[in-house]
Amino acid sequence: MEKNGTKNHQTLQLTILATSDIHGHVLPIRYVDNKETDNGLLRLATIIEQERKQKDNVLVIDNGDLLQGTPFAFYHACLDQSAHPIIGLMNHLRLDAFIPGNHEFNYGLNFVNRAKSESEYPWLSANIVKEGTDEPYFGCPYRIFLMPGGVRVGLLGLTTPYIPNWEQPSHIAGLSFESAVSAAKRWVPLMKEREGVDILIVSYHGGFERDVQSGEETEELTGENEGWQLCQEVEGIDVLITGHQHQRIGGASIGNTLVVQPGYQGSCLAQIDLLLQKGDDGAWVVKDCDSRLREASEAAVNPDLAERVRSCEDNTQRWLDQPLCEVRGEMRVVDPMAARMQEHPLIELVNRIQMEAAGVDISCTSLFDNLAPGFGPHVSMREVTANYPYPNTLKVLLLSGRDIAEALEWTAAYFALANDGSIIVDPSYLSPKPQHFNYDMWAGIEYAISVSRPVGSRIEGLKYQDKPLDPLGQYEVAMNHYRASGGGNYRMFRGKPVVREVTVDMTEIIAEYLTKTGIVHARTNGNWTVRS
Template sequence: MTSTPSVVMTLLQTSDIHGHLYPTDYRAAGDQPLGLAKLATLIAKERSLDPELLLLDNGDLLQGTPLMYHYAKLSSRQGRHPAGLALKLLGYDAAVLGNHEFNYGPELLNQAITDSDCPWLAANIVNEDSQLPAFGPPYRVFTHPEGIRIAVLGLTTHYIPNWESPAHIAGLEFKDALESAQSWIARIREQEQPDALVVCYHGGFERDPLTGEPTEPLTGENQGYAMCRELSGIDVLLTGHQHRLLSGEVNGVAIAQPGSAGQAMAKVQLEFVPQPGGSWKLHRKSTHLLMASDAAADEDFLSQFTEEERATQAWLDQPIGSSEGDLSIPDPFTARLADHPFTEFVNRVQLAVTGAEISCAAIFTNEARGFGEQITMRDVVSNYIYPNTLKVLRLSGRQIREALEQNARYFAREESGGGLRVSPDYLAPKPQHYNYDMWEGMDYTLDISQPVGQRVVRLERGGLPLTADSSFEVVMNSYRAGGGGNFDMLKGATVVREIPTDMTELLADYIREHGVIRSVCNHNWQVIY
């Protein structure tokens, strides 16, 4: 008589795809080591090895590329939503909502959910009135042909109301993810008695997984480390949101996070051994990452999106204006050290559109290159990569000074040589260049040789110092206006008015209206050290 062999089950997890179906960054032609089409090839390979594998997406799929923007804002929306269709074509077993799922409003989100043909798990996003999960089941139990039962619980960072337009999340309540996890894990263990419990959490780690040292202010945005350390009953924690490449174990919990834009996919293997009476026991867990750079794009998969991609590319290459003078950004770091024509252009558009007195804006990534002589939509969306709208806040001189002090934390002095560099806090766990703003409508100097919190050494408007009790209308993007990026001094500020139009549309309309954008710079601020 032979004993029943152990069974190995495979879980695959994607996260933070951000609309990258194609292996391109849309800045220029060229095959890049990213995109869901390349992961599709890896998924097919893994399915040939284990037809019973579970395929999960961990959120932030609907936003992030011109393809998704064009579909949401400019297309007739015929046929399935590209993100929903992608999940259906690849046979996803479940998905979790990310914070960027809400960026284009509830109608588009609901369409994507319907078109995906898979459940979207959101245990801690509930309807305010009923207190019931708003988007579907909080968890799903999957049963292997051998009778092994795996429960997958879906959670989303509850920090979303600090970033998202209230109109996009009306009627929803975002409960604390850690507290929700504790409640639902206990319920699942008692009622379902699964052989393994997987938490799929669109959030990341607030502490270094190896040392436990804090890596960010403990705001509650990311709670992965606390979930591993404080909660019992979790076997696997699949994370996202931070765009990190992680695999390993924390306090006996297998963890993974597969980066962003489809650069990688997490593979989790769970080995179960049979027990007397026909039950199963989880014996071994392992996680590692499968890289998109190791695969070619699945052309059959991409063929389903050909028309929408063609329309997107044609839209991107439309000339909408020209520049006079230099609006390019050869070196983003240098452009953050003193007033620059490109950031001055963005700020001036924000001031013109809103009528505010002061404006702040960021160079979002180190890939931003500004404008060349001819300006196309590709230039606009390559530089302004987020679907932000604008808000005008009523801020005091004290709040403005505090915001500038927060900006000054972006820089650190070199330990040798006395030079300047980006603070490590803004590079790990992921680059956060978007959390450094440059301001127009006032004059200021940041001195990085001074202690943190005392680096604003000049702050004036019209040649006079800004007093603490002075008051100004200040325009900024909707993410920052909600306090995003640890700008707590902005939370609760009076909203004077909102501009519901996407900022990329505002920029494009401004360029079309003026035809020629001239490079101007009033040199109203600088960083010294």
């Protein structure tokens, strides 16, 4: 069309709303005490519904790690076989696509397949394939949206391929995980050429191996995060939605690609507004774009949506309130840093439970985050899940003394010295996301961490049964399956013989132990220490 001698190009407004790493946070509450929070899927749902009412062309995408992370999610994954309430909510919100994250596999493939069958939206992941083939496990790895004016918008799903380094083999049996970059290089040209895609969105449950502003490397290149490489090496990506690292990136550009990452636990969603324009050649391009993070705190919960999950929530609350035991002595976590520098009764108890369940006398575990409350005088399932939020099982590895020493040196890198000589958490464990779960505390051996010494030579006085640990000796060690697979870059554990597995979930193991014991005494034996 021409007007006054100039061409009047056709335009279209497209809005993309993206969530990621919800981790089971549906209602805006903390399950440890049921206090209200400013986050949660139900708050974001209000924003999503408002945008759908106000605009014609809206796509809603969830970028993974949706179905694990809270007691609500655990209860409905493991203890309730009825329709999953989170999937029901996403069906109601007319989710356009879901990209499975690594934590979707925590409950095994039976759960994954059941969840997918209940979903009224496609699961997209181009790089999770059937073993021995290049066939995507979830079917077609992309979706094409036909918009007004004939605009063809393509969405490709990708997932971090690092899952085998964390997950139990039985949970991913029959699957292979290809590099996200390799898969994108294969599928993006196909989408452009065969499908005639005008605008290409990639939703990738993974993060960035470089700082998005400076381009400086931020982590060891393992393949866990390939966001920067995707932007640099795969031509034609207009928008890259990321996650996994729990960063808040409202909008940045890497080359010609707009990148976003919408935090975690339903704290915000990414909103991308694209102005598309049809060119003289009939092709549509991004003429202008704007992106921002929409805070969950700006929205109230729609009572009708809350009512949809009310019975599910009530069932979860009843389960959480089951009384288990009494505690004599102090087992609350008042100062997380102090609990990691001097043995805490909670950590001593978890290690003791692991050793009894696995039939060994050496164990390691973590204080997973800084929200763990410890145990008060009366313990219920609520406190157990608050302190142990992951669906871990146990493995017993056969390790050499040298393996154990290397693991302790790696865990000791968690600490650093501040300018004033005080001990702090090394910044690499805090950014791009907190990794307190990668600092282990051991039982059954004696050791000291000297933080003033160089990384790699900080462990002193390493003993087993009052004798120096034999580097060539063989020892059976209990740990959660994430760590046993080498999760947290504990490479010294990878490929080591598995003596036995305890396939019961750790929350169940802890609950059974506490119920059987009845009265638990808070105590430590001082087998390790941290000093400057």
